[in-house]
Amino acid sequence: MATGTPLERKPLTFAERTYVPQILSGLKTTWQHLVRPKETLEYPEQRPAIPPGYRGVPTLVKDPHGREKCVSCQLCEFVCPPKAIRITPGEIAPDAPTGHVEKAPKEFEIDMLRCIYCGMCQEVCPEEAIFLQNQFSMTGYTREEMVNNKARLYELGGTLPDDHFKWDKKLEAEKHGNAH
């Protein structure tokens, strides 16, 4: 039940009853916006600048030498909260240039209808192979189109710089062969 005394409405002054000052102050705001720089973008011709750390569409990346970084450890598949990731692990042939890495995904699918852009896959990846990059718009006409396969993920991901070159060091050690 409502309690307390109700507010008493004050009578309007003469100026308020003419409406003129209110109209003028409203027009002032409008005119100010006419001369100010524009806040909006002509999307899709113009695109916004993406701030660093933005979590866009998850992609797979290659290292600067063009080696696919994913080794299909399936940790992202495990950690993915909406179960959007599906990996079919595969083996790299021993005589391939990256044969010493032994393992690579045969197929890698991310269902963008399921993805919630949480970035857990990027955080868990021990090989720094999966990144949520700047692309924010994913559209398609069918459900199948909205599933990014391995080829599409590498196309979206491109190449990112690498701080470690872990597997190159490993190959070097193998060639150096610390055997007795």
Next chain:
Amino acid sequence: MIAPPKPDLVTVNIDGKEIAVPKGTNAIEAARLVGVDVPYYCYHPKLTIVGNCRMCLIEIGMPAVDPATKAPIMDPATGKQKINWIPRPQIGCATNASPGLHIRTQTPQIKDCREGVMEFLLVNHPLDCPICDQAGECKLQEQSTGYGRGYSRYIEQKNVKPKRTQLGPRVMLDDERCILCSRCIRFSKEIAKDDVLGFIDRGSYSTLTCYPGKKLENNYSLNTVDICPVGALTSTDFRFKMRVWFLKQTNSIDTESSVGANTVVWSREGQIYRITPRQNDGVNDTWMADSGRELYKQVKADTRLVSTTLDGRAAPLDAALKAAADLLAAGSVAVVGSGRSSVEEQFLTKKLAAALKAPAYLVSRVGEGDQLLISADKNPNIRGALVTGLIATLPAAKLAELAAHIDAGRIKTVVSVGEDLAVAGLTAAQLAKVAVVYLGTHANATSAAARVVIPTLTVFEKGGTFVNQQFRLQKFAKAVPGPAGATDDLAVLAKLAKVAATDLASVWTLLAAEVPALGTMSFANIPDTGLLLDATPFAGLPFVEGESLHYQPAAKVAATA
């Protein structure tokens, strides 16, 4: 049977907790009993002790006694007997329980020791976890998290050892990952009795390898993969197929022979990836044969029957069942049961034969036993047929009597529960002479000749029980769903036999009521390690099995007694 002598119990003190254990119990096992984890790599309960990983270091002490008078020396501070602690740590795996033994596992010295051992083990271990199949079930991963230092001080170059070494047809070796625990060497020598593995070179260059000109190719080679605490030994079949943390574990039974090794089936989303042994100290310890691990491939085989057929054409299940019922109602029926069926299915087969007043036959499969975990009887469940009363004597390999009946025209319809009648000695002409109702999983000569074919489930797709050579009733569970088009054997047999029980629980109510040997049991009550049934009613039968692990043929037992 003669009861084993009562174990000599001694009281030991582990981290302040007293426990009575049989004399001589390993310190690791004793600590496990009081809930204290002693980490280890090289120790394995079924192998000899070597003590070369040094991970299980503990402090041990004994109550102090005066050397001259043997009188206990009391500690005035506590009023209890003084404990003489050995100043240096000792390995737990080689410490046996003796009266008054005191063990400490949580002291700063032990913590330092474990960190030091972990650090040495990780010195030359590669950073392979993302590509290593052992990740997720790796002792080195678990214990470096639990007992390791947490960071590396090693800046020198690691030793490089050969990767991708094929030790045998089924086992791949990655020498870099090996921590030289020698479990695989001991297994090959002691259990498989095929001494092919050994270390070469010294110190940190020590490398596991096969003896020159030899291969790890015995039928138990994959057990070395199971007991490898790291990812050094991997199975070529399972390698890089799926990470273990995705796999669902289902208890099952190995069906390749009457040993009935206990197994775990690892599957994900209806697909089986591997089969590993499950510990049962009365049957298979922790081992199983390689051949049994490949049986899951039959689930997705090309020859798998997936559609009900009537006279060679696909037909709905109802129509096929009706046609089969009409054939059976016409009389002159014989029922061929199977030693591969579960106890429940054999029971319903018996009900079917009884309802039709038809003779019931079984087919034996006798092969070579290896005196370990494969017996001469390749049927997993001949004894189930004896217990349920489907048969009273041991079956023959060929259905000679049935063949004679068919030739004489006394049998017009044959119901086969998963048995290929052509292999069992019926000629094509004899098969053509009778109407065959075939319940089975895979296409063969019988399914091709059959009037009615009803696809059924493999052992991985249904639950049930088997009775192994020791008359041990063991249950298996459904690991994956059956393919579309296949029907549960129990449901089909129940329909044909006009029994109301179509699932495990209701069949077991009937079993308990009608089979005296199973009178007090229900499916849910059978323990995971199985239940020994009374074998005396069948003692006179000439079973074909020879001696194997935890099994002696009755004749031999009688001879030695």
